[in-house]
Amino acid sequence: MKSSCKIKHILLSMALCWGSSIVSGASAQTRDLADSSTSVSEGFSFDSNSWREVFVDTQLQRLIEQGLIHNTDLNVARLRIDQAEATLKAARLANLPSLAFSPNAGVSSFDREKATKTYAFPLQASWQVDLFGRLKNAKMQSRMLVESSKAYQQAVQVNLIASIAREYYTCALLHSQLMLANQSIDVWNETVRAMKAFMEEGQYTDAAVSQAEASREQVKVIAIDLEQQIRESMNAIKILVGDSANAVALAFHAGDFDESPKQLQSASKLMGINLASSQGIPLSRLSARPDVRQAEMNLAASVYAVKEARAAFYPSLTLSGTAGWTNSAGMIVNPGKMLFEAIASLTQPIFQNGRLKADLKIKQSQQEEARLQFQQALLNAGVEVNNALTQVQTYNAKSVLLENQVKSLERTVKSTRLLQENGSSNYLEVLTAQENLLSAQMAALQDDFMKVTSIIALYQAIL
Template structure:
């Protein structure tokens, strides 16, 4: 007979499950496209500069000290580290949801039923021997343990915990991405500082050249070889160059403080390499193959972990359509008199119950949550593909930029050399009255601009060296 009852119970439960599960709404799923070109147009070599530690990649000890300080003190990085702790705690929360909840309970109180109530009247009419009446008021003391447990039949709770793990791993990759960008930002600002130092030095040298030319013009004016107009034009050019000097000094202050901000400290001088920035040689870059971006780029790894979490969220939302099974149990002692409190089995209480629940009517909230989870999963797919495409394009653009800047720098170097020589030539021609003073001024101005352009090109070269290291995913390991 017991076996027959069990079969009936299973049959009823099966029908119940079919009724609740057959109405799950359909969704349109989307899978990510991980296809990426086998190689870059210029290389299929697997040698990758991103494998170098940043201390090896940047061979400037001053720069390395700045980066090391930033990795310890940067406020944005420290904020991200707290987000990692938050995500780690979320794993513990999710893990606890599929384990039994066990607690202890103790309590006491008194209870007196009103005589003119059904309970009070019934207790008063009970024929009890003298001295054995129900105490009034009636005490109540309880101590025991209780447990509640939702059986994770459909892995709803476990999938939620796995999704939390993926989000935790995504925050770690987010931290790595912050590190990569932080290193690049400091390195770019450092090289900008060196370029400004070099431009300031060029301006100061140019001021000396222009002052010497001004002296010559004044002498020639005294001998009536030139007019006052020439003197004023030379004076104006000197004043203009001096104003450029202070503009550069202001840029130096702002760039130093930009680095100080990244290092989370108040303004102070930035120690740096006092060498000829113009002759700095960029690091030789090896881009490897595009497939290495999947392992090296923290933002791709972060997008991948977020996508995995989003897929699990869809499973969690789908599991809410299915019935949930819960078990509750309790055991302890309860009595109205301390003298009877621990008498067994009279004061012993225990319970064991199971329940199964499932949504049947008005499931709109569950459907909406299911649709939202799927939409977010599709968003995560597009975000992953966009991140992968962006990473590939960044590498291609930076490698092309490195190649073109190298060629451009060669031509600009020759231009600077020619204009530098023309300053001396124009000065000699002017002194012998074979050139106009405007030719001297224009030659000096062109030479200054060409030197500035050369330094700017060198800065772009160094920035490209930094940016390709970041684009390849270097710096965080």
């Protein structure tokens, strides 16, 4: 099939251009466009429940389940599938004859003579013979558009799941940050109290105490901002899951977010990706993405649209016939007689005011546009996967350093407390060490969140 060869040429060309930086190879053959409803992804492939293997948090799973039922964009995508399937059904039935029953009756009188009554009960049939494949190409075009709408629905579903997961982990991060901010406020309260006590002994000035109080108030402002961001994140989740009844309620506890990076890190193995390796993603994995698949089906539909436009230049053969009961077949007879009629008509377009040529040119231009969009979709897919892999590897490297920093500061806090007990350090040094530890923990939390979002982006990119 010519269209399949075009797709194969594009895939192999993209593989040669990218080399080893984005993709590691290309499949030797691509699937036939007419039978391309079967996914060719390797390992972890898209299905309606594959997200459960990646996002194992039960609270998040409940949110995703609700979103898959009530999300507006996803329901609109499902309706588009229904519309495309109805169009395909009409295209399939176009090969069958059309039947019409059109009874009629009349009364006529000429020059005041006695009125005559006429009647007819004809059953009319018409069948267009598909000599040059016009109806077949229209049917194949509709079939490709059905596959395109299904791919669009899958793309919307993957994006919805990723968006819900991203907002959920954002909310979890904000709760963890708020917890650390409240701990920081407690530390600053102790710091201010200790500094006031030292000020009475002449060790600190009022300016130093005032500066500490200002720092404490700044942390309180941060806590208020975090509470506002939590409310906004909750509202974003409600929009995604279609919570019109305001029934979504999330509960986060200390340490809930700490396990999230580890859970998603292990989930990446289910996707068939070694995050520690620099090896690329096979091209066949990218061609199975819903957005790439949608662009591919649009390209296939445009190919059949061009063939349909070319077929319009050729003659069309229509067979029609009438059978029925009438009393006016040339003359009025009573009682009525049976009427049979068969007609074959051949229509050859000669001059259509340039409409056929313009339509063909438009369809050819749309085919070229669809080809470029497919090529760009494949390129975007490779870049997105490459970016997501790079981000995950970057945040993995940073997390090791931040973890070492937190461990070092934990030892610092422990050491300053021992020194304080032995009289070699004052209480303020302990509070300072605790504040530094909280700041490092906050930075580690942020890095963990970025790691989570990059893995979500990777899940979104390869599906």
